Amino acid sequence: MEPVRNTNATLVDLLDRILDKGLVIYADVIVSVAGIPLIGVNLRAALAGMETMLEYGVMMDRDEKSRAREREHRKKKSAGSREEVPLIEGEEIILKMLGSYRDTEGIYSTWRPGLLYLTDKRLYLYQKDFNEILFQTPLEEIKAMALKKEADFTKEPVDVLYLLVRPQGTSKDPEVGEVVDNRVERLRAVDIYRLKEAIEERIKIKGLTLNDNLAVSEFGRRRAKR
Amino acid sequence: MGKTKGKGVKETLDMLDDNKPGVIVTNQVKAESKDEGRYLYCVADSGEKAHLGKIGLDDKEVYTIPYVNLCAVVHNCPSEPYKSEDREVVKRWVITHEKVVEVAWEKFGTVLPLGFDTIIKGEENISPEENIKNWLKQDHVKLKEKIDKIRGKAEYGVQIFWDHKFIAEEIAKANEEIRNLNQDIKSKPKGMAYMFRYKLENLLKKEMEKKADYYFKGFYARIKKCVFEIRVEKTKKMSDFGSCGDEKRQMFMNLSCLVDKEKSRELGEELEKINEEEGFAVRFTGPWPPYSFVAFG
Numbered sequence: 337m338e339p340v341r342n343t344n345a346t347l348v349d350l351l352d353r354i355l356d357k358g359l360v361i362y363a364d365v366i367v368s369v370a371g372i373p374l375i376g377v378n379l380r381a382a383l384a385g386m387e388t389m390l391e392y393g394v395m396m397d398r399d400e401k402s403r404a405r406e407r408e409h410r411k412k413k414s415a416g417s418r419e420e421v422p423l424i425e426g427e428e429i430i431l432k433m434l435g436s437y438r439d440t441e442g443i444y445s446t447w448r449p450g451l452l453y454l455t456d457k458r459l460y461l462y463q464k465d466f467n468e469i470l471f472q473t474p475l476e477e478i479k480a481m482a483l484k485k486e487a488d489f490t491k492e493p494v495d496v497l498y499l500l501v502r503p504q505g506t507s508k509d510p511e512v513g514e515v516v517d518n519r520v521e522r523l524r525a526v527d528i529y530r531l532k533e534a535i536e537e538r539i540k541i542k543g544l545t546l547n548d549n550l551a552v553s554e555f556g557r558r559r560a561k562r
Numbered sequence: 563m564g565k566t567k568g569k570g571v572k573e574t575l576d577m578l579d580d581n582k583p584g585v586i587v588t589n590q591v592k593a594e595s596k597d598e599g600r601y602l603y604c605v606a607d608s609g610e611k612a613h614l615g616k617i618g619l620d621d622k623e624v625y626t627i628p629y630v631n632l633c634a635v636v637h638n639c640p641s642e643p644y645k646s647e648d649r650e651v652v653k654r655w656v657i658t659h660e661k662v663v664e665v666a667w668e669k670f671g672t673v674l675p676l677g678f679d680t681i682i683k684g685e686e687n688i689s690p691e692e693n694i695k696n697w698l699k700q701d702h703v704k705l706k707e708k709i710d711k712i713r714g715k716a717e718y719g720v721q722i723f724w725d726h727k728f729i730a731e732e733i734a735k736a737n738e739e740i741r742n743l744n745q746d747i748k749s750k751p752k753g754m755a756y757m758f759r760y761k762l763e764n765l766l767k768k769e770m771e772k773k774a775d776y777y778f779k780g781f782y783a784r785i786k787k788c789v790f791e792i793r794v795e796k797t798k799k800m801s802d803f804g805s806c807g808d809e810k811r812q813m814f815m816n817l818s819c820l821v822d823k824e825k826s827r828e829l830g831e832e833l834e835k836i837n838e839e840e841g842f843a844v845r846f847t848g849p850w851p852p853y854s855f856v857a858f859g
Contacts, residue, residue, distance in 0.1 A: 337833045337837060337846050338846070339718055339719075339830065339846045339847055339849060340846065340848075341848055341850065346847050347653070347657075348798075349719045350656065350850070351656060353717075353818075353850060354656055354660060354677055354678045354853065355656075355678055356677065357853040357854050358676040358678075358853045358856065358857065359604075359674045359675065359857065360857050361676075361680065446726070446727065
C-alpha cells in the first residue's frame with residue numbers, strides 16, 4: 337500500500353498537522369504571535385475536507401461553450417488521479433450536492449453520506465475518500481418520486497426523497513414468469529427540492545414520464561423496509 | 563526633520579513629543595512595519611546562509627538565518643498574523659507553508675517544522691534576526707536532540723476504518739442472545755418490537771466496544787513493529803461536521819507514525835494486509851514532515 341499526499345483528500349491530514357502541531361517555541365526572547373486562533377471554526381471545518389458538507393447545489397452552466405471548457409479541463413486534470421469523480425465518456429454534470437443514501441441491507445439501516453451527482457445520464461452518490469459509488473441509477477429507470485417527511489435519529493423531521501426504480505430488463509421467476517425488480521430508494525440532500533425538480537426536468541428532456549407521486553408514496557409505505 | 567506621510571503620522575508625532583534630540587523621522591518607519599516580522603517555516607539541520615527563492619506565502623522570498631550549525635527558514639512579513647476570511651486564500655497559504663517546509667527538507671536533509679503562522683517580532687533594541695539567533699543559541703541542545711531523533715525519518719498518517727454493519731453482523735452470528743432478540747423483533751407487534759430493538763441496540767453497542775478494543779490492540783501491535791514511534795490521535799467522526807454519519811465507514815483508529823524512510827515500505831505492506839481484512843479499510847497518508855513528533859520537550 338502506497339501512502340498518499342498532496343491531494344484534495346489529504347488536505348485534512350495536512351491541516352491537522354499544520355494548524356495544531358509543529359515545533360513550539362517557549363524561549364522568552366521570542367515575542368511570538370503563534371497560538372492565537374486565526375482561523376474561525378467554520379472556515380476550518382470548510383478547509384478540513386468536510387467542505388463538501390458546506391457545499392450547496394451547483395447548477396452547472398448549460399452553455400455549450402462552458403460545458404466544453406469543463407470537459408477539456410477534466411480531461412487535463414484526471415489522467416489516473418484517484419480524485420476524479422467517475423464519469424462516463426461524454427457525460428455531463430447537471431447538479432451536484434451533498435447528500436446521503438439509505439442503505440438497508442443487513443441488521444442495520446444507515447444513511448451513507450457522499451456527494452450526489454445528477455448528470456445527463458444518471459443519478460449517483462459518490463464517496464470520494466474511498467472512491468466508491470454508494471448508489472447509482474440511470475435516469476431511465478426512475479419511474480416515480482415522492483418527498484416525505486421523516487424523523488431522523490435526532491428526532492428532527494427531514495425531507496426524504498423516495499425513488500421508485502425499475503431496472504430495465506427483468507428477471508425470470510420460474511413460477512411467476514417475468515418479474516420486474518422494482519425497488520424503492522431513499523435519498524437525502526442539502527437541497528432536496530432542487531434535486532427533485534432537476535431530476536424531473538432531466539427525465540422530461542429525455543421524453544420519459546414519471547408516474548403519479550401518490551403511487552410511490554403508497555408503494556414506499558408498504559414496501560420500504562426501515 | 564524628514565517628512566512623514568500615511569498611517570504612521572500619529573505615532574510619529576508621539577515620538578517627536580518625547581523630546582528626543584535629533585530624531586529623524588523618515589518613510590523608513592512605514593517600510594519597516596511591513597517587514598518587522600520573520601515568518602518561521604522550520605529549523606533546518608544546517609548552518610548555511612541560503613536563499614530558496616520567492617516560494618513563500620504571497621510569493622515572499624524565503625531565506626535562512628543561520629546560527630552555527632542550525633538555521634531558521636523564514637520570510638519577511640509584518641509582525642501580524644496572517645488572517646483571512648477567504649478559505650481559498652488560507653488554503654493556498656497552508657499549502658505554500660507545507661511546500662516551503664518540503665523544499666527545505668529536500669535541501670537540508672532534516673527539518674523541524676513549525677505550525678502555520680509563527681512569526682517572530684523584533685523588540686526595542688533587538689532585531690528579529692537577533693531574536694531568532696538568540697533563540698537558536700538558547701535552545702541549541704534541545705533542537706539538535708530533536709533533529710537527531712527525526713533524522714532520516716518521516717511522518718505517516720494511518721487511519722483505520724471499520725464497517726460497522728459488517729462487524730455487527732459478525733457479532734450477531736456468534737452471539738445467541740443478539741440473534742434471538744433480532745428474531746423476536748421481527749415477530750412482535752410494533753410497540754413491543756421497539757423495546758426489543760432498544761435492548762438489541764444496547765447489547766450490540768457493548769459488544770461493538772469490546773470488538774473495537776480487541777481490534778485496536780491487535781492492529782496497534784502490528785503497526786508498532788514497523789515504526790519508530792506512534793502517536794494515537796483523536797478519531798474524526800463525520801458527525802463532528804454534520805448530522806449524517808457514515809456508519810459503514812467509521813474511523814476507529816487514527817495514528818501518526820514516525821518511520822525510517824527505508825522502512826516505510828514495510829509499514830505499507832502491513833497496512834495492505836489490514837486493508838484486505840474484511841470489514842476494515844485503511845487510509846495511509848504521507849510522507850509528512852514530522853509535525854507530530856517535534857512539538858514538546
